[in-house]
Amino acid sequence: MTPFARQAEWLEWSQRDLAIGRKKIKRKERGETLMGLLVGLSLGLLVLAAGSAQIAHQLKGHRLALQDSHLHQDLRSAMDWMARDLRKAQYSASSWETRSPGVCTDPFCDGWEDFSIENDWIDFSFDRDHDGEQDDNECMGFRLSERVLHARRTCSGTGQWQAITDKGSIEIMALSWQTHCEARNGWLHRSVDMRLSARWPNDDSRQISLVQTVHLRNDMPGYLQPLLCP
Numbered sequence: 064m065t066p067f068a069r070q071a072e073w074l075e076w077s078q079r080d081l082a083i084g085r086k087k088i089k090r091k092e093r094g095e096t097l098m099g100l101l102v103g104l105s106l107g108l109l110v111l112a113a114g115s116a117q118i119a120h121q122l123k124g125h126r127l128a129l130q131d132s133h134l135h136q137d138l139r140s141a142m143d144w145m146a147r148d149l150r151k152a153q154y155s156a157s158s159w160e161t162r163s164p165g166v167c168t169d170p171f172c173d174g175w176e177d178f179s180i181e182n183d184w185i186d187f188s189f190d191r192d193h194d195g196e197q198d199d200n201e202c203m204g205f206r207l208s209e210r211v212l213h214a215r216r217t218c219s220g221t222g223q224w225q226a227i228t229d230k231g232s233i234e235i236m237a238l239s240w241q242t243h244c245e246a247r248n249g250w251l252h253r254s255v256d257m258r259l260s261a262r263w264p265n266d267d268s269r270q271i272s273l274v275q276t277v278h279l280r281n282d283m284p285g286y287l288q289p290l291l292c293p
Contacts (some may be wrong), residue, residue: 077180131261135271136233136241137233138261139211145205146277149255152178152203154281157195164249167284170197174202176218178291183207183238185255186215189281207238236260236270244292251291 153171155161161169171177177188186204188197197218204215206224212235217223228235237260245252255277262270283291 068180081102094259107259131269131271132259132264134233134269137228138235138259138271138273141228141235142257142259142273144255146275148189148203149185149187149257149277150280151189152279152281153283154189155195156190156193158281160193162284163285165286167287169195172283178203180242182239183240185240188218196292205238210236212233212238231264234262234264236262237272242292244288246285246288247282249285251285251288252282253279253291255267255279 120163155169155171158171161167162172167173171188171190176186179186184204184206186202188202190197191201192198199218200216202215202218202223206213206215209223209230211226211230211287212228213224214227215223216225239258241256241258243254243256256274257277258274260270260271260272
C-alpha cells in the first residue's frame with residue numbers, strides 16, 4: 064500500500080471516529096438537557112407549592128384579623144348604645160319640683176320599671192319628651208336571650224323587646240350589671256358596671272370581653288337607696 068493510500072485510509076477512519084464521537088456527544092447533551100428540564104420543573108413546582116401555602120396562610124390570618132376587628136367593633140357599638148341610654152335613667156323634666164332628699168313624687172321613681180336589675184336584665188325609664196309624664200315609649204331596658212341582645216321599647220304590650228345584635232355575625236355570651244352608690248348631701252349618686260362577652264359565631268377560641276362604667280346623670284333621693292342599691 065502506498066503512503067498516499069495509507070494516509071487516505073487514516074483520514075477516513077479519523078473522520079468516521081469523529082462522526083461517532085459527535086453522535087455520542089449529541090446523545091449525551093440531549094439526555095442532560097431533558098434531565099435538567101425535569102429537575103428544574105420539579106424545583107419550580109416545589110417553590111410554587113411553598114409560595115401558595117404561604118399566601119394561603121397570610122390570607123387566612125388577614126381574614127381572621129378582619130373578623131376579630133368586626134367582632135370588637137360590633138360589641139363596642141352595642142355597649143356604647145346601651146351606655147348612652149342608661150346614662151339618662153330616671154330623668155324627669157320636672158324633677159326640680161318633684162324631688163328632694165326625702166321625697167320623689169314623679170312617675171319616674173315609683174316602680175320597678177324605673178330602675179331595677181335582675182341577673183342579666185336591666186330596666187329603667189326616662190322622660191324622653193321632657194313633659195314630666197311617663198309615656199308608653201319611655202321605658203327602656205336590655206337583656207340577653209339566646210345569645211342575642213334585646214332592647215326594651217315600651218312599658219307594656221306585646222313585642223316590646225327588639226333584637227339589637229345579629230347572631231350570624233356576633234354571639235353575646237354573657238351580660239352582667241353591678242350598681243355602685245355614693246351618698247352626696249342627701250342624694251344618691253349611682254354608677255353601673257356593664258360587662259359584655261361575645262364570640263365569633265360557633266368559635267369558642269375567639270372571644271372578647273369589654274367592661275364599661277356608666278355614671279348615671281340623675282341623682283336620686285337618698286331614702287331610695289334600699290331599692291336602687293340592693
